[in-house]
Amino acid sequence: MKRIIAIVAGGDSSEHDVSMRSAEGIYSFIDKDKYTLYIVELTKEKWEALLPDGSRAQIDKNDFSFSHDGQKVKPDFAYITIHGTPGENGILQGYFELLGIPYSTCDVLVSAMTFSKFTLNQYLKGFGVRVAESMLVNKHHGISNEDVIEKIGLPCFIKPNASGSSFGVTKVKTAEQIQPALEKAFAESDDVMIEAFMDGIELANGCYKTKDKSVVFPITEVVSKNEFFDYNAKYNGEVTEITPARLSPELTDRVQKLTSAVYDILGCKGIVRVDYIITEGEKINMLEINTTPGMTATSFIPQQVRAAGIDIKEVMTDIIEDSFQK
Numbered sequence: 069m070k071r072i073i074a075i076v077a078g079g080d081s082s083e084h085d086v087s088m089r090s091a092e093g094i095y096s097f098i099d100k101d102k103y104t105l106y107i108v109e110l111t112k113e114k115w116e117a118l119l120p121d122g123s124r125a126q127i128d129k130n131d132f133s134f135s136h137d138g139q140k141v142k143p144d145f146a147y148i149t150i151h152g153t154p155g156e157n158g159i160l161q162g163y164f165e166l167l168g169i170p171y172s173t174c175d176v177l178v179s180a181m182t183f184s185k186f187t188l189n190q191y192l193k194g195f196g197v198r199v200a201e202s203m204l205v206n207k208h209h210g211i212s213n214e215d216v217i218e219k220i221g222l223p224c225f226i227k228p229n230a231s232g233s234s235f236g237v238t239k240v241k242t243a244e245q246i247q248p249a250l251e252k253a254f255a256e257s258d259d260v261m262i263e264a265f266m267d268g269i270e271l272a273n274g275c276y277k278t279k280d281k282s283v284v285f286p287i288t289e290v291v292s293k294n295e296f297f298d299y300n301a302k303y304n305g306e307v308t309e310i311t312p313a314r315l316s317p318e319l320t321d322r323v324q325k326l327t328s329a330v331y332d333i334l335g336c337k338g339i340v341r342v343d344y345i346i347t348e349g350e351k352i353n354m355l356e357i358n359t360t361p362g363m364t365a366t367s368f369i370p371q372q373v374r375a376a377g378i379d380i381k382e383v384m385t386d387i388i389e390d391s392f393q394k
Contacts, residue, residue, distance in 0.1 A: 074143035078109040081152025082235040090149040093363040146171040157183040170391035172338040201264040213243040223265040228257030268347040272368045273327045276339040278390035284324040285372035289313035311375045
């Protein structure tokens with residue numbers, strides 16, 4: 069009997085549509101000779117399995133089952149590819165833990181912590197990981213232009229603390245831009261992170277580990293045609309992505325070792341992507357960690373897997389089968 073895999077996508081955030089595109093990517097990557105696949109779309113209102121004939125089946129949230137051809141289908145494994153809530157912040161992970169269904173991502177705590185950019189950065193600082201100077205501002209308190217300039221300086225980035233795909237992010241260069249940027253970020257998240265600008269080379273590095281394998285992919289160098297690596301750069305081609313990155317062998321090794329170390333410090337699971345900026349003096353600064361990285365045709369991870377000469381089908385099989393190994 070083939071294991072039944074639910075590719076869980078959608079979610080409640082602005083990243084819903086990007087997540088559905090990632091689900092299509094993952095559907096194309098998983099070995100259909102080994103597994104029976106269903107994409108499951110989650111919204112606030114309903115959870116539905118997308119059936120092969122184009123129809124949809126309601127998910128029973130009591131056991132994550134649905135009906136197909138008169139038969140009850142209960143997935144053996146959930147491949148979570150929701151960017152944003154509830155799949156990237158630990159909520160869905162807790163649900164699958166309660167049901168005893170193995171899943172592809174980090175656990176509840178790690179998902180919640182990595183989803184809060186500020187919390188993650190402060191935590192990893194304690195392990196000697198270099199991060200940008202930043203502060204957190206709550207929606208109900210706000211902050212004056214003077215305080216932002218005094219504490220962080222200009223230019224800076226104002227971004228939702230819990231969001232992705234660069235929704236709600238502004239690169240702020242003048243005092244007049246601060247309050248509109250805060251308003252835009254607060255539309256995505258109650259807490260907003262104000263982060264010092266760092267000038268340098270932007271990188272992305274994927275990694276996954278199983279009980280008997282540790283794989284760090286080639287690094288991607290990101291050269292955005294825009295002010296920063298925004299939504300249009302990520303998804304509409306307004307960027308040059310170079311894999312492997314144009315780094316010295318020594319710097320490449322340092323970045324990959326740090327990616328592997330961060331994975332282990334946090335106790336990650338499945339594929340994660342760590343983003344960095346290399347500043348003057350070859351200083352490696354961590355920007356953030358994506359525990360459900362994009363898997364669309366234009367995403368970094370598929371590029372990096374190809375550059376490594378690895379079959380992405382094998383990577384997917386590794387991640388699924390690792391959950392069933394004692």
